[in-house]
Amino acid sequence: MWKCPKCGRTFRSAGQQHYCGQPPVTIDEYISEQEEEIQPILRKVRETLKAALPESIEKISWSMPTYWQGRNIIHFAAQKAHLGIYPGAEAVAAFQERLAGCKTSKGAIQFPYKKEIPYELIAEIAKWCLQHYYYDDVGGE
Numbered sequence: 502m503w504k505c506p507k508c509g510r511t512f513r514s515a516g517q518q519h520y521c522g523q524p525p526v527t528i529d530e531y532i533s534e535q536e537e538e539i540q541p542i543l544r545k546v547r548e549t550l551k552a553a554l555p556e557s558i559e560k561i562s563w564s565m566p567t568y569w570q571g572r573n574i575i576h577f578a579a580q581k582a583h584l585g586i587y588p589g590a591e592a593v594a595a596f597q598e599r600l601a602g603c604k605t606s607k608g609a610i611q612f613p614y615k616k617e618i619p620y621e622l623i624a625e626i627a628k629w630c631l632q633h634y635y636y637d638d639v640g641g642e
Contacts (some may be wrong), residue, residue, distance in 0.1 A: 524564040535579040553624040583611040
C-alpha cells in the first residue's frame with residue numbers, strides 16, 4: 502500500500518494518480534478549477550450536453566460533471582491532454598466507426614485538445630445514451 506503524502510489517502514500502487522482535494526460540488530466549480538485554456542471547451546461541452554439532454558439533471562458523480570435521468574447517462578472530464586467523455590462501453594461500441602482516430606477504452610472516449618472537439622458527435626452520443634440507458638429501463642420510446 503502507498504499513502505499519498507499530500508492528502509493521506511492510501512492506494513495499492515505507489516504514486517497512483519488521484520485528486521487530493523475535495524471533489525467539486527457543482528459543475529461550475531469543476532470547470533473553474535481546470536486550466537484556464539480548457540475552460541471554454543468544458544463550457545461548450547456542458548452547453549452541448551444540456552441541449553442534447555434537456556430533461557437530465559446536472560450533477561457531480563465520480564468527481565466528474567454528470568448528466569443524470571433516473572441513472573447516470575454520460576460524464577465528461579478534463580484530462581491533461583484530452584477531453585474525456587464517459588458514455589459507457591455500449592455507446593463506445595455503437596459509435597466505434599465514427600470514433601476512428603480517437604483513443605477509446607471500455608466506456609471512455611478521448612478527444613485531444615489539439616484537435617477540433619466534435620461537439621455534434623458528443624450530442625449524438627449523449628442522445629444515444631439517453632435512448633438506450635434511460636428509455637430501455639423505463640419501457641419508453
